[in-house]
Amino acid sequence: MGETNRITLEIQNVYKHFPGVQALKDVSIALHEGEVHAVVGENGAGKSTLMNIIIGLIQADRGKIFKNNKEVFISNPIDAQRLGIGIVPQELNLVPLLTVMENILLGMMPCRVKGMILDWSTMSKRAAQVLEQIGEYIDPKAVVANLSTAQQQILQIARAFSFGAQILIFDEPTSSLSLKETENLFKIIKNFKESGGSVFYISHRLEEILEIADRITVLRDGCKVAELAPESTSLREMIRHMVGKEVEEVSRTIRFDPKGRGVVLKVENLTRAYEFRKISFELFEGEILGLVGLVGSGRTELVKCIFGDTVPDSGTVHTYGKETVHRTPEDAIQNRLAYVPEERRKLGLFPIMSVVENMTIPILKRLTSFIRIDKKQQTSKAQEFISKLDIRTPSLSQRVQNLSGGNQQKVILARWLLTGCRILILDEPTRGIDVNAKAEIHQILRELVAKEGISVLFISSELQEVLKIANRIIVMHEGDMKGEVLADQATQEELLQIALS
Amino acid sequence: MPMNENNMQRESLTVMRKILHFKESGILIALILLSLTLSVATNKFLTPYNIGIVIRQVSFVAIVALGQTLVLLTGGIDLSVGNMAGLCSILGSLMMVSTRIDPYVCTILAMLIGLMLGSISGFLIARVGLNAFIATLAMGEVFAGLVLVITKGYPITGIPPKFKFLGQGMLGLVPVPVIIMLVITAIFAYVLKYTPYGRHIYAIGGNELASRLVGIRVIRIKMSVYAISGMLSALAGIIFVSRMNAGQPTIGPSWLMPSVTAAIIGGTTLSGGEGTVLGTIIGAIFMGVLANGIVLLDISAYWERVIIGAVVVAAVIIDIVRVRRF
Numbered sequence: 001m002g003e004t005n006r007i008t009l010e011i012q013n014v015y016k017h018f019p020g021v022q023a024l025k026d027v028s029i030a031l032h033e034g035e036v037h038a039v040v041g042e043n044g045a046g047k048s049t050l051m052n053i054i055i056g057l058i059q060a061d062r063g064k065i066f067k068n069n070k071e072v073f074i075s076n077p078i079d080a081q082r083l084g085i086g087i088v089p090q091e092l093n094l095v096p097l098l099t100v101m102e103n104i105l106l107g108m109m110p111c112r113v114k115g116m117i118l119d120w121s122t123m124s125k126r127a128a129q130v131l132e133q134i135g136e137y138i139d140p141k142a143v144v145a146n147l148s149t150a151q152q153q154i155l156q157i158a159r160a161f162s163f164g165a166q167i168l169i170f171d172e173p174t175s176s177l178s179l180k181e182t183e184n185l186f187k188i189i190k191n192f193k194e195s196g197g198s199v200f201y202i203s204h205r206l207e208e209i210l211e212i213a214d215r216i217t218v219l220r221d222g223c224k225v226a227e228l229a230p231e232s233t234s235l236r237e238m239i240r241h242m243v244g245k246e247v248e249e250v251s252r253t254i255r256f257d258p259k260g261r262g263v264v265l266k267v268e269n270l271t272r273a274y275e276f277r278k279i280s281f282e283l284f285e286g287e288i289l290g291l292v293g294l295v296g297s298g299r300t301e302l303v304k305c306i307f308g309d310t311v312p313d314s315g316t317v318h319t320y321g322k323e324t325v326h327r328t329p330e331d332a333i334q335n336r337l338a339y340v341p342e343e344r345r346k347l348g349l350f351p352i353m354s355v356v357e358n359m360t361i362p363i364l365k366r367l368t369s370f371i372r373i374d375k376k377q378q379t380s381k382a383q384e385f386i387s388k389l390d391i392r393t394p395s396l397s398q399r400v401q402n403l404s405g406g407n408q409q410k411v412i413l414a415r416w417l418l419t420g421c422r423i424l425i426l427d428e429p430t431r432g433i434d435v436n437a438k439a440e441i442h443q444i445l446r447e448l449v450a451k452e453g454i455s456v457l458f459i460s461s462e463l464q465e466v467l468k469i470a471n472r473i474i475v476m477h478e479g480d481m482k483g484e485v486l487a488d489q490a491t492q493e494e495l496l497q498i499a500l501s
Numbered sequence: 502m503p504m505n506e507n508n509m510q511r512e513s514l515t516v517m518r519k520i521l522h523f524k525e526s527g528i529l530i531a532l533i534l535l536s537l538t539l540s541v542a543t544n545k546f547l548t549p550y551n552i553g554i555v556i557r558q559v560s561f562v563a564i565v566a567l568g569q570t571l572v573l574l575t576g577g578i579d580l581s582v583g584n585m586a587g588l589c590s591i592l593g594s595l596m597m598v599s600t601r602i603d604p605y606v607c608t609i610l611a612m613l614i615g616l617m618l619g620s621i622s623g624f625l626i627a628r629v630g631l632n633a634f635i636a637t638l639a640m641g642e643v644f645a646g647l648v649l650v651i652t653k654g655y656p657i658t659g660i661p662p663k664f665k666f667l668g669q670g671m672l673g674l675v676p677v678p679v680i681i682m683l684v685i686t687a688i689f690a691y692v693l694k695y696t697p698y699g700r701h702i703y704a705i706g707g708n709e710l711a712s713r714l715v716g717i718r719v720i721r722i723k724m725s726v727y728a729i730s731g732m733l734s735a736l737a738g739i740i741f742v743s744r745m746n747a748g749q750p751t752i753g754p755s756w757l758m759p760s761v762t763a764a765i766i767g768g769t770t771l772s773g774g775e776g777t778v779l780g781t782i783i784g785a786i787f788m789g790v791l792a793n794g795i796v797l798l799d800i801s802a803y804w805e806r807v808i809i810g811a812v813v814v815a816a817v818i819i820d821i822v823r824v825r826r827f
Contacts, residue, residue: 309714330716339714347714350707352774361704362715364697372695415715 014063041219042434086160096145101127256471270315275301290470338416351401385414406437559789568730576773577633581641587753590738594748604664619731623724657748668743706773
């Protein structure tokens with residue numbers, strides 16, 4: 001590791017205050033040449049604030065930044081670009097309807113006549129050069145909207161390369177990548193590092209941090225609490241620093257015995273063109289059924305179809321022993337199904353509505369006497385689940401967008417529990433959620449299943465998580481069902497093997 | 502929860518925020534300031550006669566703007582309101598003049614026509630998936646064309662005298678159109694705040710995709726707001742017929758811009774999910790007072806649109822700044 005390497009970027013004693021929170025408190029961090037420096041912490045620990053200061057989106061209240069031992073002032077993203085700092089954000093900011101080359105060279109497109117006529121051939125050449133530098137081939141003339149997420153991410157890297165970035169910031173780069181794509185990304189990062197570049201790497205996936213990082217800084221509540229070396233640290237130690245206490249390791253699920261339990265959901269030969277083919281499985285009462293598969297496996301499309309968001313081409317769905325057709329989500333909800341979608345912000349939350357309303361929106365009609373919503377009952381129901389699920393919110397009328405990711409997810413969970421659902425479909429329920437909240441959500445699910453006999457269909461890209469929480473696991477790949485295993489007998493490798501077989 | 506002191510601090514902070522966040526407060530303060538300025542600048546402003554004129558004038562636009570607010574709350578827009586008012590008022594007056602149907606029944610029939618025509622826009626937008634801007638713009642053109650086809654540009658006269666009451670009558674000291682406006686405002690305020698239908702409207706504007714996934718009948722509700730908007734446009738148009746004693750082919754088009762601006766400066770966002778009918782009413786009154794002020798201060802009428810446009814830009818800027826601050 002590069003203790004001897006030069007420090008390329010140094011942040012000293014940075015403070016940042018937002019209304020209501022001290023987001024950063026006396027944080028110092030040094031990035032060495034040729035190193036991958038991981039920054040970890042729970043949501044709200046200050047990672048994003050710190051990175052936003054480095055790329056000039058916000059300014060620190062106090063503190064200094066040095067680039068190659070010279071103090072610099074980064075007051076906007078263009079300053080950062082001039083200093084050779086680029087970012088690959090979590091939410092990619094590309095222009096979908098423009099071409100690859102335009103996106104890479106956005107803001108510095110070559111011109112024949114300055115500011116007037118674009119020089120397309122030079123642009124195409126330059127874009128191809130940058131992509132070659134990364135070692136990826138993408139057609140410079142392709143339209144970005146037609147690319148995969150992984151390819152779009154590479155464009156984002158290419159954009160940083162195009163202005164000669166020596167420092168790259170990756171914010172949760174793997175959260176929507178498949179395993180293979182992740183490996184590829186790691187290869188790119190390693191090459192970049194070998195050519196003298198430095199990387200700030202932010203991720204919730206601690207395993208991958210141990211794999212890729214040369215140095216780990218842990219933030220908690222805006223303070224730097226530890227700097228660890230990946231060779232000598234462990235997941236446990238990282239988590240302890242992040243949370244500030246030991247998190248109980250949830251034991252693996254005990255074997256589930258379906259004997260004497262009813263089948264609540266039975267899917268037979270369900271098919272929808274271009275999405276999934278001939279999927280059949282059964283979900284028992286009180287069971288957690290894992291559903292895994294790489295990106296593009298059709299798992300999200302499958303559950304959306306079961307929930308009535310789309311209509312199947314053929315095949316049947318039985319609920320509670322009776323054949324059912326869900327034409328709309330409304331039908332499914334009446335049939336006591338619930339769906340927590342993958343994209344929480346886009347499909348789950350009503351960001352500018354209150355916590356109470358977000359929790360009670362599907363049951364408003366039930367809470368209504370004559371024509372008026374019974375606000376008292378509405379509040380008390382919400383309050384009950386706020387304490388039950390330990391949702392941390394300053395008040396019931398708080399806008400849900402102001403809550404942390406973990407608490408937002410609990411609000412959505414509460415929303416469905418309030419409907420009295422019996423079949424709970426969870427699509428990546430713990431993505432982008434900190435370790436502690438994740439453990440809590442797992443705990444909640446276990447209790448629901450054990451005490452109330454709710455059945456859960458659990459989708460996650462994190463195989464380890466599925467192995468831990470599920471009883472049985474079904475594996476999908478490119479729209480086909482590949483197999484079914486008992487969770488307590490399977491390993492990650494086996495699941496992958498089944499998927500790819 | 503730990504730390505009581507902290508809680509109290511937070512409590513006082515939320516109270517402060519609530520006042521600032523109370524969307525109507527900004528436009529209300531602006532209205533009061535504008536009225537004060539006008540009362541000082543001219544002694545013609547604060548007279549019962551003038552106030553009566555202003556408030557009656559405002560009520561037409563306000564009734565249209567109330568429907569517009571519902572549409573805006575779902576994240577849509579209804580650009581056909583003006584021509585809708587024109588067409589329905591013409592059809593209503595024709596019925597009054599050429600049949601023996603009671604003019605008040607004709608009013609209701611005209612409103613039903615508005616409801617129906619509005620549902621067509623709603624259907625195109627919610628079910629077929631047309632962009633609201635284009636769909637209502639096009640429908641508005643159709644309505645405007647039909648008005649000319651029917652009237653050839655001539656006013657329809659011979660409205661029964663007993664129909665005067667709706668547009669010209671008074672209940673005590675208050676003009677009838679103003680009462681109608683207030684009643685609708687009260688109903689809408691209640692519906693939006695206390696009924697599932699109202700909350701679902703906000704939910705759709707806040708996140709349409711999520712709304713569907715929580716079982717809200719998105720298509721039906723979206724259709725309904727355009728239908729309601731059409732109905733209220735028709736009502737405003739027909740009240741105006743009563744006011745003018747004639748069906749004018751020119752009624753309406755001039756109401757479109759103020760119906761949107763009243764809602765926007767009253768705190769409704771174009772992206773949907775945020776806003777109140779109370780804000781819209783205050784916004785409509787503000788616009789009315791502003792127009793009145795321009796007349797009273799002998800500013801050339803040509804400047805009116807310039808000033809109104811500038812006010813809207815200012816209002817939206819203030820809104821953006823306010824959102825950023827908190």
